[in-house]
Structures are given as C-alpha cells and as structure tokens.
Amino acid sequence: MTSPDRPRATSLGWVYVLLGGAVVIIGATAGRVFYSGTDANLAGSIAIDRCHRRFPLPESVNDWNEPQVRALFRCAVDATRTSQLTVLTVTLLVVAAIGMLTVLLPMADRWRLRGQFGRYRVPAAEAAFGRLREEHGLAGRRQPTLLVAGPPVRQAFTTALPGGVPLVVLPLAVALRADHERFAATVRHEFGHIAARDIRWVAALRGLSLGAVPIMLLVVASRYAAGLRGYAADLGLLARTTLVALGVALLAAALLRRREHEADRYAVATGGEAALLAALAAPTPPSRWRPFARHPSATDRIRAVHTPVGVTEGGFVHALVAGVVAASVANTIDQVFIFTGMYVTDVPIVVSSAVALVLTGALLPSLIRLAAHPGSAGSAPDSAERVAMRTWWRPVAGAAVGLVLGGYLWPSHPQDLRTGFLNVPGWEGAARSTLALSLAGAAVAGILALLSEVMAGVDARWRDVTGAAHPGRRWLAATAAIAGVCAGASLLFAVDALHGAADGADAVTRGLKLTRDSWILLGLALPIALAVLLRARRVPEGLPRPPVRGVRAVFWAAVCTGGAAVVAHSTLLYFTLDHVRWLKLGVERVWLAALTALAVVLIVGRRSGSTGLARAVVSGVAAGTAIGAAHLGAELAAGRRPSVFLLQATIAASVVFTLVLILLLMPLLLKLAQPAGRGAEAPAGREGSAGREGSAGREVEAPAGQGAEGPAGRDAGRDAERVGAEPAEPAGSGPGQVAEQRPAGESRSAGRRGVATLVAGGVIAAAVLPALIHATPTANVRAAVPSPPPVTPSVAEPLSPGVKDPGRVIEPGDGRRIVAAARDVLPGHWVSEPVVEGHRDEPRETADPPACEGLANDDFVDRWGMTRRGEFSGSYHTKDEGGAVVNSSLIVTLTTAAEPLPARAKADAVETVAKCPAWSTPGGNARTGPIEVRVTPGGEPGLGEQSWSVRYTMQDNLLSGSFIDVWVIVGHNVVRLRYTAIEEPIDPALLGGALLRTMTAMTI
C-alpha cells in the first residue's frame, strides 16, 4: 500500500490499449493481404455473388424481408468461411508473434547479461537501492532486484521475465556513486517504470516499433512470390499496407518516448529533480530521426519534466490518437468481415464494441486522473483553472476528429471514399459519414467524461470526509469502464443503424427497427453505473442525507405528465384498431416518452455539475421507462394482447429512444451541466474534484449562514475557495450534493421551476410532435414489422398481335422504346444503362486463328450491304457493387436499314460460324492469359426463318463464362440480343422474356 503523500506513477495503460489496437490493425491487414488474390478469395467472391442471385436483397428497406435476408446471410457466411479463417489465423499469428516478443526480448536481455550476475558486488549500492525501494513502497511482485553490471552496460534499464520480479540493471559507474544524487535519480527513474507497471509490456512496444514494417513487407512479398493477382496486386494495397505499418511504427516509437517522459516526471516528483536534470544535461550522442526515435532527446526530457511535450494526457491530441486507432481498428475488423459484414447481423455490434473498447481503454483512465488531479495529468500547474467540466471539450473534440481521420485514413476504395465503419460511400456520403463519425466520437468521449467526473468525485468525497480513498475504488473504476464500453457500443450501434438514413422519415423507420434490437439496451449500463457511483458517494461517517426534493419533484412531475399524455394519446385521442396506424401512432408515443425523459435530464442536470448530471441521466432513463410502462398499461387496458412485440413497442422503445437521445446529446449535456462562475474568473490555483461537483455553482450563491455546520460543510467552503468564487457558506454534507444541500425553500423553488418547464415543454411537444411524425410515410412505418417477400417479376407476357409491321423502317422514338422494352422482364438485381443511339465502331478484336476474326467481329453483317438508317442499343447488367465477380449483361441492339435485309443473311452468318469452331483472343492481362472461345450449338429462337442464335463459351486462367447471340431479321430490321454470363449460367427464361418483349415492342 502506498502512502497517501507518495507521488503516484502515471499509469500508461492507455498506451497499451492503443498498442493492442495497433497489433490488431497490423494482424488483420496482414491477413487480408495474405488472403487477397488467392484462389480461395476468388471462389469466395463467386460464392457470395451466387448467394445474391439466389436470395436477392430488396431494393428498399421498406421491402425488407427477414427470412429471405437471413437465408442470404447463411448462404454468404458459409461461402466466406475460408476468408474469415485465413484472415483470423494470420491476425492471431501476428498477435502471437508480438506476444512472443514480450517473452523473448526480456529473455534475450537476460541471456546477454548472463556474464554479469555476481561479478560486481557493491554493498553500498545494494543498501541504497534497498532504502529507495522501501521508500517507494515497491513490494510483492513489483519488488525489484538489483544487478550491477560492468561493461558493455552503460545505461540503467529494467527488465522482467513473465511472472518474474523486475530486475533493475545499473551500470557499475552509477553503482559506485551510491551516495550521489545521480544514483538516486537514476533508480527513481527506473522505479517510475516499475510503478507504472509497464516493464513487461514495453517489450511488445519495442518489437512493434521494429517489426511492424518488416511484418507487412514480408506478407506482401510472400503474396507476390506466390503469384499475387487481382486486388492485392494493386499498388494501392501495397501503399496502404506500408502506411499502416509506418503508422504503427510511429505510434510505438512515440509511446516509448512517452514512457520515458513519465518515468522522468516520477523521478522528479519523488525528489530527484536536480540530479536528473544534471544527468540529462550531459552531452549525449544525437538520436536517430526524431519520429522514429525510441528514446526522447535529452533536450525534450528536460523540457518535459515540467512542461508537457507532445501528447497531453486526456487532451485533444491524446483523444485524437485514440480516435484514429479506434476507427482504424473498426475499419480493420470490418475488412476482416468484408465479405460477411453485411451478412452477419452481429458484426455491427462487434465493430462498435471494438471502437468503444479502444476509446474507453485509451481515454477513461486518463480522464479519471484528469478529473481527480487536474494539475498532474499532463497540465502545467499554472494552468489548473483549465480543468473540470468546461475542459472536456478537448477530449470530446479530439475523439470526434480522431474518428473522422481514422475512418478515412486508409479507405478500402479510395476512388469513392469507401471505408468501413459508419460509411456511406461516395463523396456525398462522405459528408454524412463525417458527421456521424464526429458525432459518435464526441458522444462516446462525453460519456467517458461524465463517468470520469463522477468516479473522481466519489474518490474526492471519501478523501474529504474520511481522509482515505474509497475502499472499493478498483471495483468502481471497473464498473465505470464496463459502463463506458457498453454505453459506447450501444451508442455507436445506434449511430451505425441511423446514419445512413436517406431522410427524416427513413431515420424514424430505422429508429423503429432499432428498438427491436436488444443490443441497444447495452446503453442501460450507463445509468446503472452512475447509480452505483452515486450510491458509492455515501460515506458511512458522513452526515445523514436530507431528501432529494428537487430531483424527485421533477421526476414525478415528468412521469405523471408524460404518462398521462401517452395514456391519453393511446386511448382517448387516437385509439385505433388499424395495425399500421397503431404503429404510426406508437412512434408518437415513444417520442413523447423520450422527450419527456430528456426534459428531466435537462432540468435536473442543468448547471449542477457532474453529480447533478449523473443523477439527471439516471432519473431521465427511469422516467422514460416509467412512461413506457404507462404506455404498456394503457395498451393492455385497451384490450391488446400481451406479447413480446407489445413490450418492445412500448417500454423497450421508450427506453431505447431515451437512451439514444441522452447518449447522443452527452457533449451538450456536459456543457449545460457546467457550473456557473467557473471559467475565466477562476484563479490559477489547483481545483479539487470536489469543487468541480457543484460547489462552485449555485452553492456559492447560497446566502451566508444558511448551511449546516460540520466537517463536510467546511469541505464545501474549501471547495468554493479552490475555484475562486466568493467564499461559500457551509452547505450541508459536502460538495456535489446540490439538491440535498440546498435549503428547502430553494429546493422547492427549483422543483417548481422544473415542473413548470416540463409541463410547458410537454404541451409544446404534444402539439408539434404529432405534426412532425404524421409526415412519416406509412410505408416506412411498415418497415418495422415483417412484410411478405418481394415478388419476383414474371418472366414474360404472351406476345400479342401487333398493329404495326415489325419489318418497317423504325423511327428513332420507336427504336429507343424497343431496345428499352427488355427492362421490364429483368429481375431486381439488374440495372439498366441509358439507351445509346447511333452506330458505334468497336475496336476490332484479334483472334487466333486469324480466320476467326470475321466471326469475332460479326463481319458477316457487313456482307449484307445494309444502308443503316438508325441503330439503337440498350444495355443491362447485374449490380456490381464492390466489383462482383459473378455478373451478367444483356445488350439489345436494333439496326434499321434503308432497304430490306437480303434473304441470304442467315446463311452468311451460319456459314461464318461453321468455319470457326474455336479461337483465342488476348485477355485482360498476363495473369489471366488469353481467352479461349468455343462455339456451341445454339437453339432456334422460332421467330421466323431469318432468326438464329449462336452460343459461345469462354475460359481464361481465372474465370469462365458464356454468351449467346440471338439474331432476328425482320424486313428492314436486325435485332441482336447478346446475353453474357460470367461464372453463372445463362438464364434462358430471362433471355426469352427479353426477346419476346423486344419483338412485341416492334409491333406496337
């Protein structure tokens, strides 16, 4: 147990969270590179495309069909198992390799020190070391042992084998000056590393700073050696991979330097300043290029002893780096599941949880320290007024910017800014994605800031009253961390579900769908944790707490008002038996509940510090739940059958909407909760956390002499002095207890104001909200409930006799209409291109043998001696999102001539085909090789004597496919349909339907 007055080493746990994120990025990227371009990759892509053919996704979210989508998911997951296993295996190998470094590097150090053990004994140094060890309270597994080492060891360092105690290695030159301050300064610096508990993990940082680039280059080289092809062959991938590796190496080096700065500060804080500065002032050889230097320069170290350099803990840059790493981890995980991300419904929560985990791990401990010790967490003592709630904008803004930067740091498709997490592709989508990413980052950082404030407040309260820390501090910190991860994941999950909405109505629809997903309820962890922390503030030895009248009054007023409004809305005003209308009205009731709950949060939490805001969040969620329960009761009373869906549509929906509103608005709530009088007028004195919890706000306005006497009251007065406000009167049982400390009259007044505001807000909301929500299209509301599967378009309708001669000269308007007619028979996953008018001279295709060039280029058409009057072309193809391997296309070409086509036209064509059963033509590149084309017999279309078809198969080193040309000559016109299918069979029904539609259109 460390003594209270002993300086604590700054834990660098957040550094290692970032390191973990970096390892995941390196591993998954390496795995992806390793998998790219393999045959398995191609097979997986083909399999997924085939799944899409079997289970096409609906065009609109309104047509979402759950069973069909799940069938698609199951199909795709099976198809991509190899991809996942490959990427995950390589990721685990890289993680294991980095993990092995934490064992191997210390072992290597030990091995190289093997000749030093027992060789140099300096009793005076051992005695001085033992004294310092006791002084610093290093015991148990952190109790270091000393090794005095001769040449070539010239620098002190600390190493530890896994499971072993730290070994501090001191050069003999230092050990011989055991009575010198320099010895103590050196040992204190090393103890700083031990106290920060980073001895074992630092090996991983060393390995990562050295190994990131080689690992990535090795993986890329292995793929090239194995005949890399396709996507991974892109220079872009190599550049992105190298960028990732360089980024990780830079981060690791920066973290190693940061570690040294923290150890220096610990040494200075424990009394070794003069000697440390003297040691650092000694001339040292220049270090390597600064960004990759694993040790800070002496100049930087001297400057950093008092003035922070680089990343300030809990500041803007720190949060920015955390955000960048979090978003990069999210994108990486997303890319691991790139083929299955849209097929596995739980992937969004996995990604969201990863982001929340990285942000919480990297920020929360620092923010708690910042809230508890504003002057020591990276801030200079003379800037301590920049603390507490009004400085939370720094991490909030940092996380917001960091998520955006990380989101777009290495997009998977740079040309259209396609990335993974919270992404809407394209330049227009980038604006929305940026908004979503920044909003999400700010909100998560806001959640963490609130938890930090309350957590630090618990500690401060106990220290103020009992003089000791809270006995369950570690558990409380763990509770806060779990709440941070859960609430963050919930929020990100919600933003992920909402941010792609096309418009407000779509957002409402998506919000309704969200209520059916239980992952969002993870957000309940925040109010639960806040309730636990608020309860932990109660010190047994403290004064009895007076009733919390202001909060309770507002809470019950909200529940009564909101509940009554919802019940009335559900029964008296808008009762209906129509299911769809009932759903639509349900949205209004849920919004009523959520907005009422938000009003509670705003009234209770406004300008009353973190404790007030924490209480407000708990009260708000409770109010939302209670109003939802009233809604459920009203529905049951109205005779609706109890069901899980009814529970979801009432209580769960109210809670979800309340949570989403509160979580999203957290940065704003933090700002509103900022106590008045804190800011420029605050002096440079150190501000205690207790003072930040409400003592400086309305408490300092309390009339003199109205507070209770007692130790806690004195604490409140001291807190007020800390923040530089007018001397406060003792205000009851301590800081932060705004409501319970305030005189009863003032409390009642606040409650009345709150109730009045709430009722007014409720009336306005009840009047305005329905108008807004009634604008939501009914079709969107349907999306919340299962709908039948979409109907596949029928293939064709019978050909009806035309009133026009299909052999006539076709006018341009008719021509465009005719080639566009096939669109009606194409399934939903086909898209059409604009009709092209006029003859297009295509580049001539070469063939081996050259005799086949005539067939390859349809030269027989030229022999018909047509005088073209017009040519029209309609193109259709299957959707190609993300570069589908499996694809089909249909091109309908209509050529109309000045004179009727000759009778020998078909014979010319058949003769040409017969001369050339097979040929090869150059392929796309050297890897795919030439395309081998083979003619197979085609069927007769049955549209007169001048109609025929030719079927071809194609094969190159990678892919296979086929295409079929159907020719129909009628009078002045030649119609050709070319249907090409790659890695899937030709659909004869589709071709037949398109042909019939086209020919029918010629008769109209």
Next chain:
Amino acid sequence: MTARSDAADDLIISAARRAVAELAPEEEPFFDEVARAWRAGNRSSPGSSVGFGVDEILMTELFLQTIAGAVGEVLVVGGGLLARRRWKRRRAGSDEAQPATEEAPAAVETAAEEPPAAVETLVVEEAAGRDQRLREAVRRHAVTLGLTSEQADLLADAVIGALGPDSP
C-alpha cells in the same frame, strides 16, 4: 580499426591501472574485471533501447579508451615516420649504385652508415619526441571523451609515468 597486439594491450592496461589508482581509486577493486571486458572487445549493450538514455561510463573504461586511442595514434604516426625515413635511405643508397644486399638487415645497414653516438642521440631524441606526442594525444583524447583539462593533464602524466623507464 586496427587490431592491437597483446603487448600493446598490456601496455595500455598497465598505464590505465596506474591512472585509475591515482584518479579513480574507488574503481580499483573492479579494474581487472573491467579490463578483461575491455580486452574482450566491444559488444553492444542489452536493454539500451529502453535504457535510462544517458551513458554512465567508468573512469576505467574512459582511461582505457583514451590511452588506447592515444597510443594507437602515436604508434601509427611514429611507425610511419620511421618507415618513411628508412625508405628514403634505401632510395638514396640505390641512387649511388650501391645497392644493399638482400641478406643485409636494415639495422646493420643503419649502423654501418651512422656513427654509434648519433644513433644514441637519435634514440634519445625519438624517445623524448614520442613522450611529447603521447602526452598531447592523451590530453586530446581525454578532453574529447569528456574529461576536464586538469583530469586530462593528470591522466597524461600517469600514462607517461607508466610507460617510462621506471615503469613496471
């Protein structure tokens, strides 16, 4: 880097031992171990990438490095001068059509050409010059390696003393 002979190492260690005894007596008990490590050659240090960041060097190591550098410099320069002088004499002899027999050793040749008194003078002059050069080299190396001017003077004295006729 030129490899030192055992004799040269012995000479350097002997001089360093004397210097340590005078200037850093607290390191004397560890001198033999440090000298053995120094003789074993330069190896990289473990843990340097996460070390304290400031090199802490024993005076013993410093002296060994200083003396080794200075001795090396003087021996190389001195050896070079001597070789050049002999080469000039050989060239002069051959120009007078008096080529030396291949069997005749250089020392004999020198003795035949110069009277004994001159040789003795040359040896004394060369010894004095060598000491002076060595002193200057030690001082220069010592200051370069971070010793103060006073420490450098003391070290130079110790080295010259250790290499003098009464040295062990």
